[in-house]
Amino acid sequence: xxxxxxxxxxxxxxxxxxxxxxxxxxxxxxxxxxxxxxxxxxxxxxxxxxxxxxxxxxxxxxxxxxxxxxxxxxxxxxxxxxxxxxxxxxxxxxxxxxxxxxxxxxxxxxxxxxxxxxxxxxxxxxxxxxxxxxxxxxxxxxxxxxxxxxxxxxxxxxxxxxxxxxxxxxxxxxxxxxxxxxxxxxxxxxxxxxxxxxxxxxxxxxxxx
Amino acid sequence: xxxxxxxxxxxxxxxxxxxxxxxxxxxxxxxxxxxxxxxxxxxxxxxxxxxxxxxxxxxxxxxxxxxxxxxxxxxxxxxxxxxxxxxxxxxxxxxxxxxxxxxxxxxxxxxxxxxxxxxxxxxxxxxxxxxxxxxxxxxxxxxxxxxxxxxxxxxxxxxxxxxxxxxxxxxxxxxxxxxxxxxxxxxxxxxxxxxxxxxxxxxxxxxxx
Numbered sequence: 001x002x003x004x005x006x007x008x009x010x011x012x013x014x015x016x017x018x019x020x021x022x023x024x025x026x027x028x029x030x031x032x033x034x035x036x037x038x039x040x041x042x043x044x045x046x047x048x049x050x051x052x053x054x055x056x057x058x059x060x061x062x063x064x065x066x067x068x069x070x071x072x073x074x075x076x077x078x079x080x081x082x083x084x085x086x087x088x089x090x091x092x093x094x095x096x097x098x099x100x101x102x103x104x105x106x107x108x109x110x111x112x113x114x115x116x117x118x119x120x121x122x123x124x125x126x127x128x129x130x131x132x133x134x135x136x137x138x139x140x141x142x143x144x145x146x147x148x149x150x151x152x153x154x155x156x157x158x159x160x161x162x163x164x165x166x167x168x169x170x171x172x173x174x175x176x177x178x179x180x181x182x183x184x185x186x187x188x189x190x191x192x193x194x195x196x197x198x199x200x201x202x203x204x205x206x207x208x209x
Numbered sequence: 210x211x212x213x214x215x216x217x218x219x220x221x222x223x224x225x226x227x228x229x230x231x232x233x234x235x236x237x238x239x240x241x242x243x244x245x246x247x248x249x250x251x252x253x254x255x256x257x258x259x260x261x262x263x264x265x266x267x268x269x270x271x272x273x274x275x276x277x278x279x280x281x282x283x284x285x286x287x288x289x290x291x292x293x294x295x296x297x298x299x300x301x302x303x304x305x306x307x308x309x310x311x312x313x314x315x316x317x318x319x320x321x322x323x324x325x326x327x328x329x330x331x332x333x334x335x336x337x338x339x340x341x342x343x344x345x346x347x348x349x350x351x352x353x354x355x356x357x358x359x360x361x362x363x364x365x366x367x368x369x370x371x372x373x374x375x376x377x378x379x380x381x382x383x384x385x386x387x388x389x390x391x392x393x394x395x396x397x398x399x400x401x402x403x404x405x406x407x408x409x410x411x412x413x414x415x416x417x418x
Contacts, residue, residue: 143261
């Protein structure tokens, strides 16, 4: 039985359609009435685990799922020991530094040393500012990071930007990009090593568009 | 201007009704169509910040909100420097250790040393198992913690239990309680120290039922 960890939310629909090419039908997870977290494929040889974005690498790293689909942003943030197999192309966004419009910063190095920066991705933010050799105080938030600069708690944010609408709606502008992100197919290293071709076949079917 | 950090979700309705007693009307945050994160009170002397549960102590600790309402579970997990002012009584639940039904464990010390335990509250779980002197490997998950034992990834979970329905639905049983939790009114220590009576009046109005 092959188990695939799928992230709830924005990546789910495209993830399901990519696995369909490999003959694995997980479309039940898209039913709005679905409350199951473990969804078997009708073919009987696979099942999907429906988990939060940030939990996909955990299930794959511990081998409870042999494969998983998750955003590169999560992989960068968590650094879990999983194999990166395929860049799936969808779920495109980027990690960026943003500040309040009109405060004059045009790049990250303009930020005052020891200023506060809010983020859900504090590991990504830390390594970015460490590389710039700019000391900042990171404030970890779990949602609505844009409130950081709006309330005056932080000078900047590091957050994912897809369309840029959230930034605009909140009077923020992007001043620097950390990296691009898309959905990735990841695998459990040991499961891939012991694979007798079954996983590889799925990976290949998903790889070729 | 007084700013109050309110947690989205289960505690919101009761939080709003307790502040109404103090003459602060934040009922706009309950409108299903509301998308604002900063909601002014019609009286003009206060506003609510609508944030995630886990972010309430952050806004209060940094002084962006002078008061906040959040579950004791979050306060225990995060240990942010905020003043605990009033036990509001609502939002009652408890933190518990749960295992798969039928695996024979009747208390936490029955768990095998170095077994895995999944939790969203890894700080609470760590201090609980440290006190028992039972070494366990904590697996941090962000949601659906019950999948840990179901998939066989972990032997137990540490999670919040309100009605117990989620545990029952997933074939899990509770074997030990860590602590009880209810909603708490918290405050920024410095704001309380500098208060000229305005915050105190609100706290008193909220305290007495």
